[in-house]
Amino acid sequence: MGNEKIEKLDELFKSYNYSVSSKSNSDVRIYTLRYGMYHAAEILLINENFDPKEIKSEYSELGYATEIRPLKDIENIEEYLFEGFFIKTPLGNELKTRYKQFVSKQIKNLPEGSKYEYVKSSYDILQQDETGALIETQTYDGSTGLPLIEKLNSLMSESKGALFIILEAAAGFGKTCTAYEVLNTFSTKHTKQLPFFTELSRNREARIFNHILHKEIDEQFPNGIKRNIVIEQITKGRIPLIIDGFDELITKESNKEEVESMLTTIVELLKGKAKIIITSRKTAIFNSDEFLNSINQSKNDFSLARIEIKEPTIENWLSKERISLLEQNNFPLDQVANPVLLSYLKNISEEKLQSYLNDSQDSSLIDKYVDYLLKREQIRQNIKLNTETQLRIFRKLMRFMTEFNITAESKDTIKDLIKSYNQKILQSSLKEYISEEKPSMEDLVETLSNHVFLDRKPNGDIGFVNDFIFGLLVGDNLILNKYEEYYPEIDKILPQDFASKAVQSFKIQSVDRRKMLLEEFNSKPFNFEPKFFFNLEYSYLNKFRREYNNLYIDDNELNNILFETNQQFTECVFSNITFNNCVFNLIAFCGSTFHNCSFYNCQLEPCNNKKFNDFAVFACTSNNDFLETLDSLLDQNQEDSKVENIAHKDLNEIFVLSQFFGIGNLKPRARKFSHLKDILIEYQPKEINKILSSLKSKGYLHFKDDVGFIAKSGINYFNQNKSQL
Structure with a gap:
């Protein structure tokens, strides 16, 4: 073996914290490892005729656990080290344990006897x-x-x-x-990988x-394993x-x-x-x-x-029988399209579900679910706190997270917060216990830190168990004016992603609670992106009242919308939107564009004196004559609004495809619509759309949201015709 390979072998062992013995030579390499009370010596035979008995005896007498192995190839040795330090250790056994712990957490929120699926x-x-x-x-x-x-x-x-x-x-x-x-799916018994x-x-x-x-690497792997080893093994798969x-x-x-x-x-x-x-x-x-x-x-x-x-x-969650039961009771199925509630409906008994449907009390199914969790917690953890008091404690915790824009904290901090901000509540609760069962204040706080609403993250921090509970507590703080009570300028403090979780959670709340949350967002000057308010209005009103400027909305489905308010959407981009049964009056749009959208059973109301750039479409499709009608209307108006342009060649497919390559037409790359429009600014949108739609229909280009990708067939087509450039 040459010196270069020996050096590579030495570096491999040193990366695993081994030391190279001074007695190593070109015939044999000796690597020693001292880790706590464990001492090991690896004796690798470079020359298979070398007799290692004397060296083995010497290191054994010094207390080293010795292993002799012939060197077949470095890859083989590398696998041996990886197995020894990763696979054949407690790390390899933790995979199933970790998954089982996750499943246990999911079942904890469901009725007794539930199965995770x-x-x-x-x-x-x-x-x-x-x-x-x-x-x-x-x-x-x-x-x-x-x-x-x-x-x-x-x-x-x-x-x-x-x-x-x-x-x-x-x-x-x-x-x-x-x-x-x-x-x-990973199993250390069947694979030499450790995720x-x-x-x-x-x-x-x-x-x-x-x-x-x-930090995550340092915390999850033992001290004896250096960070660089983990990173190197990541790159090696x-x-x-x-x-x-x-x-x-x-x-x-x-x-x-x-x-x-x-x-x-x-x-x-x-x-x-x-x-x-x-x-x-x-x-x-x-x-x-x-x-x-x-x-x-x-x-x-x-x-x-x-x-x-x-x-x-x-249908992904509930059996046909359960869906039929809900339909027979005229239950609004659109109010259960949330995984948290669906998993609950999937697992409760049919008798319980029927009793909920028959219950005439003015409370939603989700209210009953939350009430179920909190009442069960009273029994499971023997806490003397009613359901509303439990909610108060966790609303306070959510206000702290909102103030600092965090989603998790150390357990000690969570316990300190629960204790500090709920002294009277907790003291009163302790009086409800009989003397034999009465916990200490510290024990009660520890119990609450293990509440069903909370979840321990892998790094040891504590956060809320899921986005639904998270959003529920944010929304409650808003509609109960608790945020405003403690933070008068909550519109400057509340993170947009917190607000979005509240909107998502409240979709399955009662009509009155949804209205209250909508009013909160409409009555304060929250500096959120236009997309937030667009989704809010669509989800809660199924129509749009605001004026939207520079809105970018993507990957959504809009049903039964009438767009008719004058200049309601200015300089807006709709990308990869599916419009179903919508009616468009062009006066609603000013300088707005539609990328890769689908129009199903949509109608267009004619209007006069519209310029083409007020409503531009690129690579869109429809199942009727919507786009053809639009094109004819815009053609008529375009004749009256022509401007002199610098002379240019007709736009062609090869030139457009060339924009999907790097310098020198070597490596293909994705392109945003905005980039393509900037490059093709001297061309009319109608010309651009014609080429893009053609390339899309041929399968040469594919669009996801506002980004275009070139397919292999498009690359071949370009290479065969690039002489046209």
Whole structure:
């Protein structure tokens, strides 16, 4: 073996904290490890004819556990070390334990005797290979199509190089459940991989993602394992990295540099055979220039799969019999389309469900669910606090989290807060116990820190158990004016993502509570993005009252909307929106564009004197003559509004496709609609739309939200015809 290979072997052992013995030579290498009371010596035979008996005897007498092994190849030795330090340790046994603990937490919120079952939702996938070419775009049905977990496993096993999977979904649609299901598929008995799973939360410590990742590694792996070993094994594919809740680190206040730093940290790990999965709520960050640039400018070769879990349907959760029972009782099914409530309805007895439906009291099904949790907690933990008092305690905790814009804190801090801000309540509660059962104040606070509303995160911090409870407490603080009582300028304090969780949770509340929450957001000058108020009005009113400027709305479905208010939408972008049975009056839009939208059974009301740039469509589809009618109307108006343009050649497909490559037409790259429009600014929107729609219909381009991707067929078509440029 040459010196170069010997040096590589030495570095490998040193990375695992071994020392190279001075008695090592070109025939034999001796590596020693001292870890606490354990001393080990690895004797590697470079020359298979070398007799190691004397060396083995010498180290054995010194108290070392010695192993002699011939050196076959360095890869073989590397696997041996990885197994010894990772697989054949308690780390390898913790995978199933961790999954079982997660399942236990899910069942804790359900009726006794419930069984945890992962619900198969529908999902969209967009996959690019390591060159950047689009190789798959498909929607899978949750009931009849390829299950998401199987798809994820096939991506992980079939990808020979580095792979980056982004799993997106709205709050409560199953991101964390999916991440744990992936974790559970790994078995150290059948694979030589040990996944590193981290569940992120927002606390008061530094939010530099690189530091957070390193801290998580240090906390989850023993002291004897250096951080650089873990990172190296991530890049070699032996430690798949699963990051749950990436969006927790992104706030409305996050600046461009912070976001770029987070993305760069992940992209730098994507080399060799690295497999990285991150979950996140649906966010514009993955369509941003920062993200696209991080991908395009990376020197690493890796494939990218973006998967979006769609909103679960009632059919995904409930049997036909249960749905029929709800329908027979005229129950508004649209009020149960929430995973938390659906899991409860799935598991309660039919008799209990029938009693709820027969109950004439003025309370919603979700009120009964929350009441069930809190009453059960009184029995389970023997606490003498009624349901409303329990809610008061956790509303206070939520106000603290809101003030500091955090979603989790250390257990000690959580206990201090519960104790400090509820002294009278807790003292009064202690008087309700008989002397034999009376806990100390500290014991009572400890009990409350283990409440069903709370959940211990993997790093030891405590946060609320799910987005539904989180949003419920935010909404309660708003409509009860508790925020305003303690923070008169709550509109400047409440984080937008907290408010969004409240809107999501209150969708299944009573009509009166929804109205109260809507009024709170309308009566105060919250500085939220226009998208927040758009979703609020659609969810709660099914119509729009506000005027929207510079709204960007994507990946949504709008039903039965009448757009007729004059200039209600100015300089707005609608991207990947499905409009069903909507009526459009063009006076409602000024300088607005529609990207990759679908119009089903929509109607267009003619109006006079409209300019083309007031309503522009790009790569859209319809199931009737909506787009043709629009095109004819805009054609008529365009004749009257022509302006002199610099002379240019007719726009063609090859020139447009050329914009989906980097410098020198080498590596394909994704392009935002805004970038394409800037490049093609001298062309009329109608010309641009004609080419983009043609390329989309041929399968050469695919659009996700406001980003376009070039398919392999599009690359081949371009290469065959690029002489036309």
